[in-house]
Amino acid sequence: MATPPLLQPGRNCWRIVDADRLALIMEADAYFKAVKEAILEARHSVYLIGWDFDTRIKFEPEGQTLEGPNRLGPFLRWLDKNRPTVNVYVLKWDLGVIQALGRGTTPLAVLDWMTSRRIHFKLDGAHPMAAAHHQKIVVVDDVVAFCGGIDMTADRWDTRAHRDKDPRRRRPSGRRYGPWHDASTVVDGAVARALGALARERWTWACGEELEPPRDCPAIWPASVTPTFNRIPVAVARTIPEYKDRAEVREIERLYLDAIAGARHVIYCESQYFASRRIAEAMAQRLRDPDGPEIVVINPESADGFLEAVTMDTARYRLLKLVNDADAHKRFRIYTPVTAGGAPIYVHAKIMVVDDRLLRVGSSNFNNRSMGFDTECDLAVEAPAGEAAGREVRAAILGVRHDLLAEHLGARVAEVAEAVAARGGSVIQAIEALRGPGRSLVPYAPDKPARIEEALAENDLLDPERPPSWGRKVLRTLSLQRALGRR
Incomplete structure (x- = not known):
């Protein structure tokens, strides 16, 4: 007797759609490069949907090999000048901009983007107060898409070697950070179109504007990535x-x-x-x-x-x-x-x-x-x-x-x-x-928490399952969320 499938649309996933290729991408060194490779081939649109973006990050800290500037912000401005048919839509969690105030040139770069007719920057506040827009999605022309856990921000870049004191692992300020393990995926085919639809839906929720989907764009696949699977159904699952x-x-x-x-x-x-x-x-x-x-x-x-x-x-x-x-x-x-x-x-x-x-x-x-x-x-x-x-x-x-x-x-x-x-x-x-x-x-051997830690953990302000039900709790949650570190 055949085992029933685990993946069931309407129960534990939104859709199951076909991918011509799917690859698991390990670590941000491979991810940043693959994203830039895909964007360089764009003909119509690029959606950058994320918890945070830092315009100062380098795609290739180890040494540039790809066309265009090596930092995210200058690259988007270069794209605006060199790809006149491409519109870029950047959707960032609204509380992320508060943290961005301490990120040097980031707010200035954001203002610069907003002067362009083809680079569109919006803050996503279409969620309960103190909730986070935590998706990490990039879609190019609805023909290739990235979805996973890697943010295009500082402190994320590392290699699978996770070398001690790797000199390339530096914040934009020049300060070093520790080894970081992360993962994402890249897909093409119908699942890329589904993620494009999800990105447009999220854009509409955030700013009330409906975007037209791209049509008849040629296939794209990042040259540096080898597919893990070919011709495979892929489920898209959400939390909203x-x-x-x-x-x-x-x-x-x-x-x-x-x-x-x-x-x-x-x-x-x-x-x-x-x-x-x-x-x-x-x-x-x-x-x-x-x-x-x-x-x-x-x-x-x-x-x-x-x-x-x-x-x-x-x-x-x-x-x-x-x-x-x-x-x-x-x-x-x-x-x-x-x-x-x-x-x-x-x-x-x-x-x-x-x-x-x-x-x-x-x-x-x-x-x-x-x-x-x-x-x-x-x-x-x-x-x-x-x-x-x-x-x-x-x-x-x-x-x-x-x-x-x-x-x-x-x-x-x-x-x-x-x-x-x-x-x-x-x-x-x-x-x-x-x-x-x-x-x-x-x-892993956990240390027994102190009493104050026990008391804080008893409160669901920092890790709630659902939106808080009354105003004072919301305000307290908001203040604590602003104090949180990276997510």
């Missing part, structure tokens, strides 16, 4: 908070819960947080099953920013207790990646791999905000059951998981695959066999 006459959408949460419930052998996750009680409870339920799956979570050592650390790390402490109490069969592990010199690598990627069946990549985290309060977008692919084509997709999904583990463990992909196979498919046993000094995965 209730706002005015707009209904709430919780497809992403439903997809997480359905994927956890449907897993047979291994759930592998990378997330910035571990703070969603519903996800933790779903994992705990599977860990109680005698024949349930292994669950491996890759997290940063600590959340980024004081208030986020207080809230998210304290929530993680509590939820890990819930999960560990349920783990009678010892099938749960949570790790933090470290560099060759032992420095923690910040995990910003949002990835889930379920068995050899499902791959999900997007902007949503394991926290309450991503389930119903912020605006999110994820993509997912599922291997078809019982088909010859399914074997190729399943092999590619497993290849993604092995590739990610190889990066974290400082190992070869083949070495990871062999270690898993030699241990009967146990990813946990393979990780433990390959862990060692230097570049590796380190078991």
Whole structure:
């Protein structure tokens, strides 16, 4: 009897549409370059939809190889002069501009964009107060699109090597920042058109203007990117908070819960947080099953920013207790990646791999905000059951998981695959066999939170599931959100 599909439009995704190609892009060095390659081929329109943008970032800090200026702001102005048929639409979370006031030249560059007839900059405030527009989407001509967890802003660029003290890892101010792990996707075909429609819908919500879709534009694919999948259906899943006459959408949460419930052998996750009680409870339920799956979570050592650390790390402490109490069969592990010199690598990627069946990549985290309060977008692919084509997709999904583990463990992909196979498919046993000094995965051991941290974590101001219901709470949330670090 065939297993019913996990992905179901109207339940845990918005649409399932075909992609001619889909590639997983690891780290912002590859992402920034691929985005610029795609934009250089634009004929009609470019949509940049995101939580934050910094016009001073370099596409290629290691040395420019592509046409046009190497920084985002000058490149968009160059595009305005050299691509007269192309309109660029930049949609940024409205609270991001408050943070931008401390970002040197960014506000001046924004004002410069606004003088152009073809570069359109808007702040997105079409969400509940203190909610965030957290999608990270780029669409070029509706023929190629990027969707994932990477923001085109400062402190994001890194390579898969995650070198200690990499001199190219610098803020626009010149100050260094630490190693950063992130992920996105690039797709073409019908799914790129769907993401274009989503971007235009978001633009209309934000500013009331309806944009015309491009027509008959030639195919585009970034030259530096090798597809992970070819000719594959792709699901688009969203989180949209209730706002005015707009209904709430919780497809992403439903997809997480359905994927956890449907897993047979291994759930592998990378997330910035571990703070969603519903996800933790779903994992705990599977860990109680005698024949349930292994669950491996890759997290940063600590959340980024004081208030986020207080809230998210304290929530993680509590939820890990819930999960560990349920783990009678010892099938749960949570790790933090470290560099060759032992420095923690910040995990910003949002990835889930379920068995050899499902791959999900997007902007949503394991926290309450991503389930119903912020605006999110994820993509997912599922291997078809019982088909010859399914074997190729399943092999590619497993290849993604092995590739990610190889990066974290400082190992070869083949070495990871062999270690898993030699241990009967146990990813946990393979990780433990390959862990060692230097570049590796380190078991996460939470510190017990202080009383003030417990008190703050009890309050849902920083990580609500739904919009607060009364004004004073909203204002307090807003003030705290402004103080938060990067998301």
